[in-house]
Amino acid sequence: xxxxxxxxxxxxxxxxxxxxxxxxxxxxxxxxxxxxxxxxxxxxxxxxxxxxxxxxxxxxxxxxxxxxxxxxxxxxxxxxxxxxxxxxxxxxxxxxxxxxxxxxxxxxxxxxxxxxxxxxxxxxxxxxxxxxxxxxxxxxxxxxxxxxxxxxxxxxxxxxxxxxxxxxxxxxxxxxxxxxxxxxxxxxxxxxxxxxxxxxxxxxxxxxxxxxxxxxxxxxxxxxxxxxxxxxxxxxxxxxxxxxxxxxxxxxxxxxxxxxxxxxxxxxxxxxxxxxxxxxxxxxxxxxx
Numbered sequence: 001x002x003x004x005x006x007x008x009x010x011x012x013x014x015x016x017x018x019x020x021x022x023x024x025x026x027x028x029x030x031x032x033x034x035x036x037x038x039x040x041x042x043x044x045x046x047x048x049x050x051x052x053x054x055x056x057x058x059x060x061x062x063x064x065x066x067x068x069x070x071x072x073x074x075x076x077x078x079x080x081x082x083x084x085x086x087x088x089x090x091x092x093x094x095x096x097x098x099x100x101x102x103x104x105x106x107x108x109x110x111x112x113x114x115x116x117x118x119x120x121x122x123x124x125x126x127x128x129x130x131x132x133x134x135x136x137x138x139x140x141x142x143x144x145x146x147x148x149x150x151x152x153x154x155x156x157x158x159x160x161x162x163x164x165x166x167x168x169x170x171x172x173x174x175x176x177x178x179x180x181x182x183x184x185x186x187x188x189x190x191x192x193x194x195x196x197x198x199x200x201x202x203x204x205x206x207x208x209x210x211x212x213x214x215x216x217x218x219x220x221x222x223x224x225x226x227x228x229x230x231x232x233x234x235x236x237x238x239x240x241x242x243x244x245x246x247x248x249x250x251x252x253x254x255x256x257x258x259x260x261x262x263x264x265x266x267x268x269x270x271x272x273x274x275x276x277x278x279x280x281x282x283x284x285x286x287x288x289x
Contacts, residue, residue, distance in 0.1 A: 011133040011196070014070045014078035015092070019059050019085030026055045057090040065099045067132035079132045097132040101200065104150060108206050111155050113173065114162040118210035121158050121173070123184060125150050126201040127192070134196025142195040153188040163209065177204050 029052040036045035061084065062068055068080045071093045079097070080086055088094065108122040127146060129135045135142040157180060164174040171179040185202035192199065 009076060009133040009137040011131045012078045014068065014080030016070060016080035016086040016088050019087040022055060022087040026052055029055065054090045058087045060086055060094055062086055067097045067099055069095045069097060069132050069136050076133060076137060095136055097129055097135055099129050101126060101128045105205055106150050106154060109151060109154060110210055111158045113158060114160060117163055119163055120206065120208045120210055121154060121204065122206035123154050124203050124205045125199065127197055127199045129196055130198040131196025139195045142197065145195050146192050146197055149188060149191040153184055153191055157184045157187055173207055180204060
């Protein structure tokens, strides 16, 4: 997906200079104003005052993890990332852009998963501005743009996976959060690249079935859990019965024909697989009556 505009603006070093020298110049101008006033030289004092005001209007500061984009009559001249007191001519326009890391948790969205089941999903996104020129000049409002793209990418990613119980070992939203997060990050990065934004992390924060089907899905999960548990119980019981018959035969404890083996197997399976405690029945006769 190519979202780059035709006239994409790329960040380049700005036209700002160190403010230390200009601060010294302003101090000299102020001293000159004082001397002119003392000597009652009003016109020179006025000229020096105007020059001082114009020089003072060119000062600005750059904080750590901040960029200042500089334009001249609508033409982009560059971005200044040098921290400290800086200066440009008064006719230069300056716009601040924060480069600090930002953390956004999206609202819970109601979407359909790969199987068409309605689900609720939300994500946590960590991002920062990496190109101040693109952020300011290639999109209208990069904060709003990123938030909209987060929702769009989250919806698109949720449609690519089933909530759970995928076929052929495919990843699911519930069991493969790392895979889903990586897919979401990659998709979102493509969408926000036009705004000079870098996505650092993307993780699912909330995942649940929509309320209208949550009850039915809970019953299905419970039924599947019961079936899985019964399968393990039966498999274990068969193994125990097989082991019991082998040990009885090897030790010669009792000689059993096929009919007696079948009866013993049936009784052992009932005892091992029953949902409640088995009640013993004492047989005073023989198997053949």
